[in-house]
Amino acid sequence: MTAPAQMLVQGAPKARPARRRNLNVLGLAPFVIFAALFLLIPVVFLVVGSLQDAQGNPTLANYGDLSQDFIIDAYVTSIRVSLVTAIAGGLFGFLLAYAVILGGLPSFLRPALMTFSGVASNFAGVPLALAFIFTLGHVGLVTKFLLDSFGIDMYGSGFNLYSEVGIEATYMYFQFPLMVLIMAPAIDGLRQDWREASANLGATPAEYWRHIALPILTPTLLGTMILLFGNSFGAQATAYELAPQVNLVTLVISAQMSGDVLHNVGLGYSLAVGMIAIMAVAIFFYTLLQRRSERWLR
Amino acid sequence: MTSSSAVAAAKPSRSRPSPARFFWWVVFILGVLYFFLPLLATLLFALRSQPFLSAFTDTLTASDFWSALGYSFVIGIITIVISVVLILPTAFWVRLRVPRARPFVEFITLLPFVIPPVVIVFGLLQMYANKPISLTTAPFGSDLLLIGAYVVLSLPYMYRSIDAGLRTLDILTLTEAAQSMGAGWGRILVQIILPNLRVSLLSGAFLTLAIVVGEYTIASFLARPAFGPFIALIGRNEAYRPAAVAIISFGLTWLAMGVIAVVGRGSRTRIRITGAH
Numbered sequence: 001m002t003a004p005a006q007m008l009v010q011g012a013p014k015a016r017p018a019r020r021r022n023l024n025v026l027g028l029a030p031f032v033i034f035a036a037l038f039l040l041i042p043v044v045f046l047v048v049g050s051l052q053d054a055q056g057n058p059t060l061a062n063y064g065d066l067s068q069d070f071i072i073d074a075y076v077t078s079i080r081v082s083l084v085t086a087i088a089g090g091l092f093g094f095l096l097a098y099a100v101i102l103g104g105l106p107s108f109l110r111p112a113l114m115t116f117s118g119v120a121s122n123f124a125g126v127p128l129a130l131a132f133i134f135t136l137g138h139v140g141l142v143t144k145f146l147l148d149s150f151g152i153d154m155y156g157s158g159f160n161l162y163s164e165v166g167i168e169a170t171y172m173y174f175q176f177p178l179m180v181l182i183m184a185p186a187i188d189g190l191r192q193d194w195r196e197a198s199a200n201l202g203a204t205p206a207e208y209w210r211h212i213a214l215p216i217l218t219p220t221l222l223g224t225m226i227l228l229f230g231n232s233f234g235a236q237a238t239a240y241e242l243a244p245q246v247n248l249v250t251l252v253i254s255a256q257m258s259g260d261v262l263h264n265v266g267l268g269y270s271l272a273v274g275m276i277a278i279m280a281v282a283i284f285f286y287t288l289l290q291r292r293s294e295r296w297l298r
Numbered sequence: 299m300t301s302s303s304a305v306a307a308a309k310p311s312r313s314r315p316s317p318a319r320f321f322w323w324v325v326f327i328l329g330v331l332y333f334f335l336p337l338l339a340t341l342l343f344a345l346r347s348q349p350f351l352s353a354f355t356d357t358l359t360a361s362d363f364w365s366a367l368g369y370s371f372v373i374g375i376i377t378i379v380i381s382v383v384l385i386l387p388t389a390f391w392v393r394l395r396v397p398r399a400r401p402f403v404e405f406i407t408l409l410p411f412v413i414p415p416v417v418i419v420f421g422l423l424q425m426y427a428n429k430p431i432s433l434t435t436a437p438f439g440s441d442l443l444l445i446g447a448y449v450v451l452s453l454p455y456m457y458r459s460i461d462a463g464l465r466t467l468d469i470l471t472l473t474e475a476a477q478s479m480g481a482g483w484g485r486i487l488v489q490i491i492l493p494n495l496r497v498s499l500l501s502g503a504f505l506t507l508a509i510v511v512g513e514y515t516i517a518s519f520l521a522r523p524a525f526g527p528f529i530a531l532i533g534r535n536e537a538y539r540p541a542a543v544a545i546i547s548f549g550l551t552w553l554a555m556g557v558i559a560v561v562g563r564g565s566r567t568r569i570r571i572t573g574a575h
Binding site: 024025027028030031032034035037038039040041042043045046049092095096098099100103104105109113115116118119120122123124125126127128129130131132134135140141142172173176177230233234235236237240241250253254257265268269272275276279280283 | 318319321322323325326328329332333335336337338339340342343384385387388391392395396399403406408409410411412413414415416417418419420421422423424425426443446447449450453505508509512513514515519526529530533540541543544547548551552554555556558559
């Protein structure tokens with residue numbers, strides 16, 4: 001009885017003529033045309049432009065120009081800000097997710113935290129920059145409170161909101177909530193059986209975490225941190241509003257587009273392609289880690 | 299199911315010595331402070347305006363606020379409609395007829411994560427603002443580019459949201475049943491698939507709205523009178539009104555996320571609530 005059924009199953013795809021299949025691909029045409037017009041062709045335009053000089057002759061000079069000190073500094077600063085906020089935001093977000101799920105806190109705190117995280121991870125740009133100015137600026141709420149109540153002078157001791165550290169503190173506002181959102185389901189995915197099995201075999205909770213839970217969560221942890229890295233690396237509005245003088249790649253490209261600094265479109269192209277290259281490497285590793293984490297967490 | 303296992307897992311830690319739990323309370327309170335202090339500071343600053351609440355009343359009675367918000371809202375709605383019209387049939391078709399194209403479509407919908415908004419708008423401007431196309435000479439052309447860029451930004455969220463919704467449906471059976479009763483493709487999509495994807499579509503739509511209404515980078519480089527550039531403008535020129543607008547903007551984000559949470563309650567579709575910056 002199974003044999004004819006199998007033949008049917010095997011025969012089914014072959015029954016469809018090849019010409020039909022080609023026509024099926026046409027169903028994707030609107031999507032592909034849209035992506036080409038508003039995403040692919042403009043990006044290809046940037047890539048091609050980065051390989052041409054002002055007269056349209058092929059050249060690698062635009063990439064050579066990237067070696068200028070302030071451009072290298074911009075990439076280094078952007079990467080540093082992204083690494084700091086990805087690692088700090090990632091660790092804090094993980095601890096926070098752990099606290100409400102397994103930390104023994106009242107269970108009603110969890111949905112509250114998740115809702116907050118959804119809002120905060122989407123709260124960025126100009127309003128976020130303003131909120132931090134009112135909080136940690138020269139006369140911000142926290143700045144004044146620390147000074148008046150404890151005599152702690154944040155600005156006197158080297159802190160400055162309108163600087164790299166300030167940008168990092170501000171980015172943290174949307175970084176760690178994103179970590180909470182992604183880590184919570186992963187922590188939920190740790191099965192009770194694993195904990196019980198390890199306990200039955202004589203493992204202490206610390207050993208369970210070191211040998212079982214953390215290795216399973218590590219790909220998700222690292223993968224999400226990469227996502228946070230990209231989240232911060234591509235951010236422009238918040239930094240532009242808060243501290244436009246900080247040398248970030250997105251701000252250098254912005255200045256180039258406003259046309260007041262570089263006077264060299266080719267350099268703008270190679271800067272943009274450089275950003276895409278760094279993001280592509282990051283997302284490549286993210287995809288690898290994603291695949292690893294899917295093995296255990298379903 | 300997952301929540302019950304979380305509750306079960308939490309039980310042993312209840313009986314743990316209190317130093318551990320104290321540590322988790324400290325972590326939680328630090329998180330709460332990070333969430334609320336900037337909001338509190340902004341609110342208190344807005345309330346300093348004289349007469350009382352004038353920062354809010356001035357904002358809500360000013361026409362520039364409503365025209366900027368209205369513009370961004372309309373752009374957001376158009377973005378959502380185009381995004382759904384583009385992605386729903388595509389995701390449906392990929393699942394039904396061309397599963398081999400899935401990696402390709404997924405790759406394209408991931409690209410906006412790889413290419414920062416500032417680079418997207420740079421490419422669009424270089425491509426369409428210069429001769430021979432010069433779209434940006436007319437406001438309509440700039441609006442078109444803005445909507446195009448926003449649909450691009452929405453691709454990752456919209457595609458994942460809709461695809462996750464489609465996964466919970468047996469679309470082959472639904473489609474064949476509809477076809478055997480004589481329905482055409484348009485009717486299948488609008489009357490069969492669409493109603494079944496309410497949750498996915500609404501969460502994708504409100505997430506897109508939350509992203510688009512506050513967006514600054516692309517709108518400002520295209521010189522559009524949107525809400526993001528409006529906040530930046532008054533932020534540079536005024537004292538109390540920016541604080542009020544920041545609070546209102548936070549409230550709008552909150553509203554969008556609240557709708558997603560309410561809509562998604564009890565749904566089997568896992569909704570990812572994250573935006574781009």
